[in-house]
Amino acid sequence: xxxxxxxxxxxxxxxxxxxxxxxxxxxxxxxxxxxxxxxxxxxxxxxxxxxxxxxxxxxxxxxxxxxxxxxxxxxxxxxxxxxxxxxxxxxxxxxxxxxxxxxxxxxxxxxxxxxxxxxxxxxxxxxxxxxxxxxxxxxxxxxxxxxxxxxxxxxxxxxxxxxxxxxxxxxxxxxxxxxxxxxxxxxxxxxxxxxxxxxxxxxxxxxxxxxxxxxxxxxxxxxxxxxxxxxxxxxxxxxxxxxxxxxxxxxxxxxxxxxxxxxxxxxxxxxxxxxxxxxxxxxxxxxxxxxxxxxxxxxxxxxxxxxxxxxxxxxxxxxxxxxxxxxxxxxxxxxxxxxxxxxxxxxxxxxxxxxxxxxxxxxxxxxxxxxxx
Numbered sequence: 001x002x003x004x005x006x007x008x009x010x011x012x013x014x015x016x017x018x019x020x021x022x023x024x025x026x027x028x029x030x031x032x033x034x035x036x037x038x039x040x041x042x043x044x045x046x047x048x049x050x051x052x053x054x055x056x057x058x059x060x061x062x063x064x065x066x067x068x069x070x071x072x073x074x075x076x077x078x079x080x081x082x083x084x085x086x087x088x089x090x091x092x093x094x095x096x097x098x099x100x101x102x103x104x105x106x107x108x109x110x111x112x113x114x115x116x117x118x119x120x121x122x123x124x125x126x127x128x129x130x131x132x133x134x135x136x137x138x139x140x141x142x143x144x145x146x147x148x149x150x151x152x153x154x155x156x157x158x159x160x161x162x163x164x165x166x167x168x169x170x171x172x173x174x175x176x177x178x179x180x181x182x183x184x185x186x187x188x189x190x191x192x193x194x195x196x197x198x199x200x201x202x203x204x205x206x207x208x209x210x211x212x213x214x215x216x217x218x219x220x221x222x223x224x225x226x227x228x229x230x231x232x233x234x235x236x237x238x239x240x241x242x243x244x245x246x247x248x249x250x251x252x253x254x255x256x257x258x259x260x261x262x263x264x265x266x267x268x269x270x271x272x273x274x275x276x277x278x279x280x281x282x283x284x285x286x287x288x289x290x291x292x293x294x295x296x297x298x299x300x301x302x303x304x305x306x307x308x309x310x311x312x313x314x315x316x317x318x319x320x321x322x323x324x325x326x327x328x329x330x331x332x333x334x335x336x337x338x339x340x341x342x343x344x345x346x347x348x349x350x351x352x353x354x355x356x357x358x359x360x361x362x363x364x365x366x367x368x369x370x371x372x373x
Contacts, residue, residue, distance in 0.1 A: 131143075
């Protein structure tokens with residue numbers, strides 16, 4: 001299904017590739033983002049970038065190689081990411097005789113867990129970072145490395161366009177490649193022309209600015225502190241989902257990222273979970289009737305609002321979570337690695353807890369199935 005009425009943001013530049021285990025795409029980055037190796041003038045290097053992997057972690061007592069590839073030319077090398085039975089992720093990046101490795105805790109043992117691994121590097125500054133995130137519930141672990149080297153563009157192009165020739169675990173959902181250092185942590189989930197209810201009626205989210213008043217699901221008017229924008233590959237947890245009019249309080253169809261949480265109310269919610277309202281990621285609402293995946297561009301620009309408290313906002317009548325940032329301003333390292341790094345920490349609020357409990361995947365699927373029956 002393709003939603004013709006949806007306006008995608010075309011000003012997208014940093015994501016240059018994405019793939020699954022069977023197919024992928026790659027766009028040659030601008031020449032400004034490429035350098036040539038002086039020893040091998042025909043070898044193109046990517047001095048900085050980010051490689052992301054979304055996968056389910058297998059709880060079985062065996063190593064799980066998420067991704068691994070090797071090469072012989074122009075010099076021997078390899079790159080691999082492996083999850084060990086003890087609950088750690090091991091990354092190895094070798095070029096010739098130089099090897100860089102990192103070990104990162106991976107405290108996720110539930111097979112329903114989706115994790116996002118990000119390896120970012122900037123060879124000009126000698127900086128690298130390995131991070132692991134779990135969207136449900138929000139959690140982040142990361143480690144920094146020194147002496148980062150550029151990646152060979154041919155390796156990355158082959159990974160994106162010929163993934164069947166690379167060792168990729170069956171539980172890997174998607175791999176993305178950017179020529180920028182991509183943020184980790186909380187992300188937005190609404191498309192630019194999502195209609196948000198304000199004190200002046202509905203306005204597209206990309207037109208809102210600091211100080212504007214939006215109508216919370218409670219009926220209160222609350223000020224916008226920040227409007228956050230981030231570009232993501234349109235796959236995996238960011239794959240577009242169309243929520244259909246007539247469901248979720250929607251007056252018209254609304255496209256969101258698969259990770260955007262919908263706030264759901266009702267007697268069945270209170271009976272099943274003991275709460276007046278719960279939050280459900282859009283991906284768990286997929287049933288080919290009230291919510292379906294849609295086709296879109298290779299990457300998306302997504303938006304979200306930061307409010308003084310974590311509130312549910314109204315988009316075309318549907319209550320959706322605004323951006324939950326917790327107490328990130330108390331953690332300078334996480335703040336500097338996030339989409340909020342450009343904001344002075346003194347201008348950020350603290351969100352003590354989400355506006356509604358976030359359902360676990362099996363709970364969300366049970367609720368969606370009960371409502372679809």
